[in-house]
Amino acid sequence: xxxxxxxxxxxxxxxxxxxxxxxxxxxxxxxxxxxxxxxxxxxxxxxxxxxxxxxxxxxxxxxxxxxxxxxxxxxxxxxxxxxxxxxxxxxxxxxxxxxxxxxxxxxxxxxxxxxxxxxxxxxxxxxxxxxxxxxxxxxxxxxxxxxxxxxxxxxxxxxxxxxxxxxxxxxxxxxxxxxxxxxxxxxxxxxxxxxxxxxxxxxxxxxxxxxxxxxxxxxxxxxxxxxxxxxxxxxxxx
Ligand SMILES: Nc1nc2c(ncn2[C@@H]2O[C@H](COP(=O)(O)OP(=O)(O)O[C@H]3O[C@H](CO)[C@@H](O)[C@H](O)[C@@H]3O)[C@@H](O)[C@H]2O)c(=O)[nH]1
Ligand SMILES: [Mg+2]
Numbered sequence: 001x002x003x004x005x006x007x008x009x010x011x012x013x014x015x016x017x018x019x020x021x022x023x024x025x026x027x028x029x030x031x032x033x034x035x036x037x038x039x040x041x042x043x044x045x046x047x048x049x050x051x052x053x054x055x056x057x058x059x060x061x062x063x064x065x066x067x068x069x070x071x072x073x074x075x076x077x078x079x080x081x082x083x084x085x086x087x088x089x090x091x092x093x094x095x096x097x098x099x100x101x102x103x104x105x106x107x108x109x110x111x112x113x114x115x116x117x118x119x120x121x122x123x124x125x126x127x128x129x130x131x132x133x134x135x136x137x138x139x140x141x142x143x144x145x146x147x148x149x150x151x152x153x154x155x156x157x158x159x160x161x162x163x164x165x166x167x168x169x170x171x172x173x174x175x176x177x178x179x180x181x182x183x184x185x186x187x188x189x190x191x192x193x194x195x196x197x198x199x200x201x202x203x204x205x206x207x208x209x210x211x212x213x214x215x216x217x218x219x220x221x222x223x224x225x226x227x228x229x230x231x232x233x234x235x236x237x238x
Contacts, residue, residue, distance in 0.1 A: 007036040007110070008089030008170070012079035015047045016097045018214040023095075024056050024065070026103035034110065039066045041083040043073040047215075076164070076218070077187025081177050084170075092168045098212035101165040105207050109167040112203050119172045119200040122158060122192060123165035123207035130160075134211030142219070146227055150189055153235045156196045158204065161189045162227075165207055172200060185223045186230035193234050 009027060013020055024038060038060075040053045050069055057065040068086050070079070080094055093109065095101040101123070109121045124130050126147065132140065143162060150161045162185070168176075172195070182190045195202055 003090075004035060005090040006088060007031065007034060007091050007093055008084075008087035009036060009038045009093045009095070009106075010080055010083040010087070011038060011040045011095070011097045012076055012083070013040060013042045013045060013049045013053070013097050014073055014218055015045045015049060015215050017045070017047045017049045017052050019098045019212070020049055020052050021056060023097050023099060023103065024060070027106070028060070030103045030106050037064060037066055037088060039068055039083045039086055041079040042067075042069045043079065044069065044071055075183040075187075076185055077180070078183040080187065081180075084173055084177065087170060090170055092170055092173045093166070094168075095165045098215060100209050100212055101207065102210070105165065105205065108205050109165075112205050113167055113169075116201065116203060118203040119169045120192075120195055120202045121167040122160070122202060122204050123163050124158070124160035124204045125163060125207060125209050126159040127204055127206040130206035131208045132211075133208060139211075139217075142224060146189070146224075149228065149231050150193070153231055154193055154196075156193055158192055158196065158202065160204075161192050163207070163209075164188045165209075181233075182226065182230050184226050185219060186227045189227065190230055190234060 027038060042050045042053055053067055057067055066086060068083055070082060084092055093106060112121045125132050146162045176191050176194050179194055180187060180190045
């Protein structure tokens with residue numbers, strides 16, 4: 001019989017004090033029958049998220065909750081890179097920690113991966129059955145614009161390139177991040193475009209993205225500029 005896979009869930013946090021315990025409790029509920037670890041990468045959040053993370057580690061134990069904090073806010077993409085260095089899993093799952101990515105979807109990512117032995121399973125808001133709830137018009141325009149620009153210039157066969165609810169085979173994640181140069185939100189797009197170019201096996205599952213209840217988004221104007229720059233750079237990549 002083949003070995004039971006182990007999953008490493010990476011949780012990047014910046015001011016997620018209220019959301020983190022709920023997300024961890026839901027992961028435990030939906031993954032209870034699968035071997036896994038949760039790696040929390042907190043960038044010294046001023047709201048004290050790290051104290052909540054320490055408390056969760058006391059409750060669930062150091063084998064289940066791994067803390068890999070950094071001294072300051074260094075960006076979402078680089079938080080994943082940092083966390084993945086400590087991951088022991090055969091697969092890595094990345095997700096937001098504000099309940100926009102509901103842990104109830106994790107079993108569908110795992111099932112999909114097994115179905116076709118895929119390298120990557122990516123959540124999509126733009127597939128039938130997927131969607132967005134609670135975003136204002138400005139935010140919808142930014143997301144659709146980012147996906148439209150990427151489709152226009154790069155034509156990846158993936159409907160949601162900026163989504164960051166994904167499952168990667170660990171070896172593939174390591175291979176892709178070694179090639180990636182972006183540190184912020186554009187990281188998700190660069191990873192998937194490089195995966196398509198490398199002809200990796202990618203599947204999609206529909207997800208409904210619900211806007212956060214507590215706290216604020218960290219997406220600012222600077223990230224939008226970096227995104228456009230990133231797409232242009234990848235357009236001229238061999
Ligand atoms: N450690 C760390 N975590 C961060 C940082 N910036 C953001 N995060 C964490 O990353 C997650 C997403 O951040 P949000 O600020 O909630 O992002 P968003 O605006 O809702 O954007 C989401 O949708 C975008 C696509 O529309 C995605 O591109 C993006 O990755 C994210 O999923 C949250 O768990 C947040 O705490 C950082 O610099 N460092
Ligand atoms: Mg969010």
